[in-house]
Every structure is written in structure tokens, then in C-alpha cells.
Amino acid sequence: MKPKVDLSVYVITDRKLAAPRSVVEVVQAALRGGATVIQLREKEAPTREMVELGMALLRVTRPAGVPLIVNDRVDVALAIDADGVHVGQDDMPAALARKLIGPDKILGVSAETVEQALLAQRDGADYLGVGDVYGTPTKPDAGPPIGLEGLRRIVEAVDIPVVGIGGITPDNAAAVIEQSAVGVAVISAVFAAPDPEEATRRLRAAVEAGRQRASGERTL
Amino acid sequence: MKPKVDLSVYVITDRKLAAPRSVVEVVQAALRGGATVIQLREKEAPTREMVELGMALLRVTRPAGVPLIVNDRVDVALAIDADGVHVGQDDMPAALARKLIGPDKILGVSAETVEQALLAQRDGADYLGVGDVYGTPTKPDAGPPIGLEGLRRIVEAVDIPVVGIGGITPDNAAAVIEQSAVGVAVISAVFAAPDPEEATRRLRAAVEAGRQRASGERTL
Numbered sequence: 001m002k003p004k005v006d007l008s009v010y011v012i013t014d015r016k017l018a019a020p021r022s023v024v025e026v027v028q029a030a031l032r033g034g035a036t037v038i039q040l041r042e043k044e045a046p047t048r049e050m051v052e053l054g055m056a057l058l059r060v061t062r063p064a065g066v067p068l069i070v071n072d073r074v075d076v077a078l079a080i081d082a083d084g085v086h087v088g089q090d091d092m093p094a095a096l097a098r099k100l101i102g103p104d105k106i107l108g109v110s111a112e113t114v115e116q117a118l119l120a121q122r123d124g125a126d127y128l129g130v131g132d133v134y135g136t137p138t139k140p141d142a143g144p145p146i147g148l149e150g151l152r153r154i155v156e157a158v159d160i161p162v163v164g165i166g167g168i169t170p171d172n173a174a175a176v177i178e179q180s181a182v183g184v185a186v187i188s189a190v191f192a193a194p195d196p197e198e199a200t201r202r203l204r205a206a207v208e209a210g211r212q213r214a215s216g217e218r219t220l
Numbered sequence: 221m222k223p224k225v226d227l228s229v230y231v232i233t234d235r236k237l238a239a240p241r242s243v244v245e246v247v248q249a250a251l252r253g254g255a256t257v258i259q260l261r262e263k264e265a266p267t268r269e270m271v272e273l274g275m276a277l278l279r280v281t282r283p284a285g286v287p288l289i290v291n292d293r294v295d296v297a298l299a300i301d302a303d304g305v306h307v308g309q310d311d312m313p314a315a316l317a318r319k320l321i322g323p324d325k326i327l328g329v330s331a332e333t334v335e336q337a338l339l340a341q342r343d344g345a346d347y348l349g350v351g352d353v354y355g356t357p358t359k360p361d362a363g364p365p366i367g368l369e370g371l372r373r374i375v376e377a378v379d380i381p382v383v384g385i386g387g388i389t390p391d392n393a394a395a396v397i398e399q400s401a402v403g404v405a406v407i408s409a410v411f412a413a414p415d416p417e418e419a420t421r422r423l424r425a426a427v428e429a430g431r432q433r434a435s436g437e438r439t440l
Contacts, residue, residue, distance in 0.1 A: 049310070074295035079320060093268065099299075
């Protein structure tokens with residue numbers, strides 16, 4: 001049975017930004033600060049390191065009741081029995097990923113256009129990571145930002161939940177939620193923060209503020 | 221049911237060495253020259269490219285009756301229903317790889333020491349890739365060559381078939397077979413060859429010559 005996932009504050013790992021701290025240490029801080037999803041994303045790591053890091057992360061995410069999702073590597077997700085997989089447009093096609101992980105694991109898909117979003121929904125995605133919203137420092141190969149307008153267009157086009165990604169900080173996170181995104185995904189905002197626990201706490205507060213503003217707007 | 225595999229001439233892909241030819245073109249030439257196994261090994265390729273290249277390779281290896289084995293990426297192997305997986309010491313641990321691919325797919329493991337070889341055999345390897353035998357140009361991070369003596373020590377220590385790898389050419393392949401290796405694995409010798417078909421044919425002849433010399437020595 002697939003768990004219902006709280007996508008509010010979705011924290012993605014980066015061992016380079018974590019250094020000299022370990023990835024596990026930063027994730028532990030993020031969990032204390034209220035992260036609701038952890039994604040293991042290490043594009044450059046050898047498979048064995050990813051497997052070992054994934055196993056170490058599960059030992060902290062499972063007790064916290066927070067799902068661990070593996071970026072790109074369906075094999076690593078299966079090997080460690082992670083809670084799900086997230087695939088981008090250069091990764092395993094979503095339909096194949098769904099076939100490999102089965103119906104009960106979480107499948108997330110990156111989309112930057114309405115077409116990609118609708119295809120991912122059709123192919124079995126449980127949620128979408130949509131961006132680059134504001135312009136990201138961590139994916140130098142990304143195209144120009146889609147902005148809040150691009151995000152809103154995709155949210156309105158699909159039935160599955162959308163997480164905004166790309167340059168999101170505690171200061172601009174509320175506006176993402178006001179576009180009816182269910183959450184914010186971040187790398188740098190937590191992994192490059194001197195105090196990742198506090199940074200996550202501020203993101204969570206910003207998500208709450210965004211929700212209250214959005215529901216206020218709807219009530220008026 | 222796992223097929224019986226002829227490991228005699230085991231050709232590993234390298235799209236950089238293939239250029240300006242395509243990987244599929246070089247593999248087709250190798251198959252005409254008598255390659256008995258093809259391994260898809262593209263450490264730098266995005267997952268989607270590996271999946272697409274793997275599917276394209278299956279369209280030429282299947283009609284030739286030659287197994288296609290995927291290096292490192294169990295997910296890609298599962299996605300394209302390849303014939304097996306080959307894992308190195310930095311890749312998925314062999315026992316986990318075996319669990320993911322099931323009992324009927326081919327599992328190969330790289331080993332450079334007797335300890336690694338015995339562990340791989342215990343963990344479900346069907347064959348070993350052992351080297352670096354002569355010193356390889358394509359894996360700059362490899363340690364010093366283990367030589368023909370190192371190869372022989374491993375062949376004698378295990379019960380599963382061993383393929384030699386590392387700097388093997390048509391001119392030195394016979395000596396590898398004389399150490400009781402069942403085959404030779406090559407990247408450059410075929411992928412960097414101006415005529416990959418002819419290079420493969422010469423490797424195959426060298427393997428045959430090595431077998432005849434080895435059986436002659438045993439008869440004397």
C-alpha cells in the first residue's frame with residue numbers, strides 16, 4: 001500500500017554542499033527542522049557509495065516516518081528498498097520506472113513543460129517536481145527559469161500534486177505555495193545553509209504562511 | 221533458464237572510442253567478426269541514453285544469438301530485459317545485484333584479487349572479469365597490472381569461468397587463454413580498431429590458438 005506523502009518540505013541531498021559535514025548529518029538536521037521528504041541525489045557517486053549512503057539515510061528517515069526517495073537510480077532504490085524514485089527527463093522513462101518499482105512505491109517525475117507534466121501523469125507519476133522556478137545554482141545545465149507563471153500553468157494542467165523546485169529559499173517559498181504547489185523542493189537552501197535545521201524550519205513556516213495566504217485569497 | 225554463455229571474445233562498448241562511428245555500428249562489426257558477448261558499458265551516459273542504446277544493441281545482439289550484458293546499471297538491464305549484468309568493486313554489491321536480477325540472468329563480477337574472486341563466486345557470480353592483466357589504456361584509475369601470474373592464481377582459486385581483461389590485443393590474447401581463462405574481454409582492441417570486424421576475428425583466432433597450445437601442453 002502506497003503511503004500518503006506529505007510533500008511540504010522536500011529536501012534533496014548534495015554531498016559537495018554538505019562538506020565538511022556528512023550528508024547524514026545534514027539530513028538529520030533537516031528532519032529535526034521538519035523536512036517531510038528526503039531525496040538521495042548524487043549524480044557523480046559510484047553505485048556502491050549510493051547504496052551505502054542510501055542505507056545510512058534510511059536508518060534516520062525511517063524512525064522519523066519520512067520517506068526516502070532515490071533520484072534517477074531505480075536499481076539503488078530497489079537494492080535498499082527505498083520509498084520511491086524520482087526521475088528526470090534524462091533518466092529512466094517514467095513508465096519503465098513505474099514498471100520496475102511496482103505500484104506501491106512513490107514515483108516522482110521532473111517536468112518543466114505542460115506536455116512533460118501530462119505525459120508523466122499518464123505514465124504513473126505520483127507527483128511532479130516542477131521548475132526551475134526561480135533559477136537554480138545547483139543545476140548549471142538547466143534552461144531559463146519557468147517562473148511562478150510557468151509553475152501555475154502546470155499545476156492547473158494536472159491532477160497530481162506538484163512540488164516547486166529551483167532557487168527556492170525561505171524568503172520566496174510562500175509564493176510557490178500560493179501557485180497551488182503542495183510543497184517546495186530544495187537543495188542549496190538546506191544543504192548549503194550554515195544551520196540546516198533552522199533553514200528547514202523557516203521553509204516549513206513559509207509553506208504554512210503560503211497556504212494561509214492562498215486560502216485567505218480563496219475565501220475573499 | 222540461464223543460457224550457457226560462450227565467453228571467448230567479450231567485447232565492451234565505448235562510445236568515445238567508437239566515434240565517429242556509432243556504438244551499434246562497431247558492435248555489428250564485432251558480431252560479424254565473431255564476438256560471443258557484448259557488454260554495454262557507458263559510465264558517463266545519462267540513464268535515458270543508456271536505456272535507448274541498450275535497446276538498440278539488443279536489436280542486433282538478439283538476432284546474432286549473442287548475450288548483451290549491462291555494466292553496473294542493474295536498472296538499465298532490468299528496463300531493457302538484457303541478458304545480464306556485470307558489476308565492479310565500486311558498483312552494486314554482487315549479492316544485491318543477484319537478488320535484483322533473479323537466478324536466470326547472467327551475473328559477472330570484476331575481481332583483481334583472490335579474495336574478491338572468492339567473494340564474488342559465493343555471492344552468485346556466473347563468471348569473473350579478472351585484470352588488469354597487461355595494463356589498460358581505458359581505465360586510468362586502475363591499479364598496477366596483475367599480470368598473467370595474478371590471472372592464473374585467480375583462475376586456480378575459483379570454480380566459475382574467468383575472462384581476462386586489461387590491455388588484451390590479438391597479439392597477447394593467446395597467453396591469457398593459456399592461463400586457463402575461458403575468454404578475453406576487450407574495449408580498445410575492438411572499439412579503437414580501424415576495422416573492428418577484423419580485430420575481433422583476430423582475437424577469436426588467438427583464443428583458439430591459445431586453447432590448442434594449452435591442450436597441447438596438457439597432453440605432453
